Amino acid sequence: MDLNTIEHVQQPGARGEIPPFSPGDAFVGGGTWLFSEPQPHLRRLVDLSTLGWEPLRVSPEGLEIAATCTLAELNAANLPAEWPAAHLLADCCRCLMGSFKVWNMATVGGNLCMSLPAGPMISLSAGLEATCLLWAPDGTDRRVSLFDFITGPRQNALRPGEILRSIHIPAAVLARSAEMRRASLTRHGRSAALLIGTRDRTSGAFTLAVTASVPRPLQFHFPEAPDAQTLRARLEAGIPPEGFYDDIHGAPAWRRHMTVRMAEEIRNALYEGDRA
Numbered sequence: 001m002d003l004n005t006i007e008h009v010q011q012p013g014a015r016g017e018i019p020p021f022s023p024g025d026a027f028v029g030g031g032t033w034l035f036s037e038p039q040p041h042l043r044r045l046v047d048l049s050t051l052g053w054e055p056l057r058v059s060p061e062g063l064e065i066a067a068t069c070t071l072a073e074l075n076a077a078n079l080p081a082e083w084p085a086a087h088l089l090a091d092c093c094r095c096l097m098g099s100f101k102v103w104n105m106a107t108v109g110g111n112l113c114m115s116l117p118a119g120p121m122i123s124l125s126a127g128l129e130a131t132c133l134l135w136a137p138d139g140t141d142r143r144v145s146l147f148d149f150i151t152g153p154r155q156n157a158l159r160p161g162e163i164l165r166s167i168h169i170p171a172a173v174l175a176r177s178a179e180m181r182r183a184s185l186t187r188h189g190r191s192a193a194l195l196i197g198t199r200d201r202t203s204g205a206f207t208l209a210v211t212a213s214v215p216r217p218l219q220f221h222f223p224e225a226p227d228a229q230t231l232r233a234r235l236e237a238g239i240p241p242e243g244f245y246d247d248i249h250g251a252p253a254w255r256r257h258m259t260v261r262m263a264e265e266i267r268n269a270l271y272e273g274d275r276a
């Protein structure tokens with residue numbers, strides 16, 4: 001839709017060209033949410049796509065994903081074979097049920113900054129223990145873990161004028177085995193629960209990220225493979241019944257049931273083969 005209160009659109013080509021922040025400014029990633037509803041409080045848009053950030057960068061340390069990387073670019077990523085968990089990138093892209101038009105515009109950064117519980121890039125970043133690089137308006141940078149970045153539904157750690165520049169996924173996490181499970185009330189609906197579990201192939205440690213069914217991502221770590229009872233007990237102790245998210249995409253009791261059930265499916269898929 002037209003945003004008819006906008007007076008200026010800035011298209012910086014470098015960090016130094018980003019205008020000083022003032023109330024009424026918004027950064028544009030792909031604009032798939034920003035242009036989907038009225039924004040009467042906004043006066044100026046700062047388009048991040050003109051900064052020309054390389055969408056994906058592979059290094060021995062891991063994967064750097066620019067905030068402006070689109071879902072289409074992420075889905076098409078060709079990553080090293082020694083990163084078995086890399087299949088989660090495409091798996092999580094498919095959790096955003098948009099057309100190719102949305103996939104070609106929506107950005108990883110925009111999804112994180114929206115901070116909806118059902119944000120699939122949030123689930124991906126939680127499951128792969130990403131850190132977020134934030135650019136402050138005074139030219140300084142800071143890094144925060146994804147679990148500190150998302151603070152609640154539609155809430156995050158961004159301060160006024162801060163930009164999410166990129167997310168970093170460590171190579172050691174990408175080298176793990178990984179499983180994902182997702183529940184939605186309808187086939188093409190938003191995620192009501194999305195869990196990602198990883199298994200360290202050297203130590204056997206199990207790490208589980210619970211997203212979408214809770215207001216903000218949660219992580220459960222087990223230095224050794226848990227049995228089914230231990231896993232269930234940790235989840236029940238860690239997330240009380242009132243700790244599950246409640247919106248049109250699923251009732252808390254159902255989300256709780258699916259969370260416990262899918263956690264066990266993940267544990268089973270990652271470890272039970274060992275006992276055969």
Ligand SMILES: Cc1cc2nc3c(=O)[nH]c(=O)nc-3n(C[C@H](O)[C@H](O)[C@H](O)COP(=O)(O)OP(=O)(O)OC[C@H]3O[C@@H](n4cnc5c(N)ncnc54)[C@H](O)[C@@H]3O)c2cc1C
Pocket residue numbers: 026027028029030031032033034035048067068095096097098099102105106107108109110111112113114116118119120158162163164165190191
């Ligand atoms: C059909 C359809 C299905 C959808 N399904 C889902 C879904 O399942 N889950 C979900 O979470 N969303 C969904 N969305 C909403 C939205 O499209 C996505 O969240 C998308 O990823 C937003 O990315 P964007 O780049 O378009 O963000 P934009 O619309 O550009 O921006 C979103 C917000 O983030 C801010 N922002 C963007 N980039 C940055 C940055 N780098 N630094 C600081 N602030 C920034 C903007 O100012 C704005 O407030 C859906 C939308 C459609 C049309």
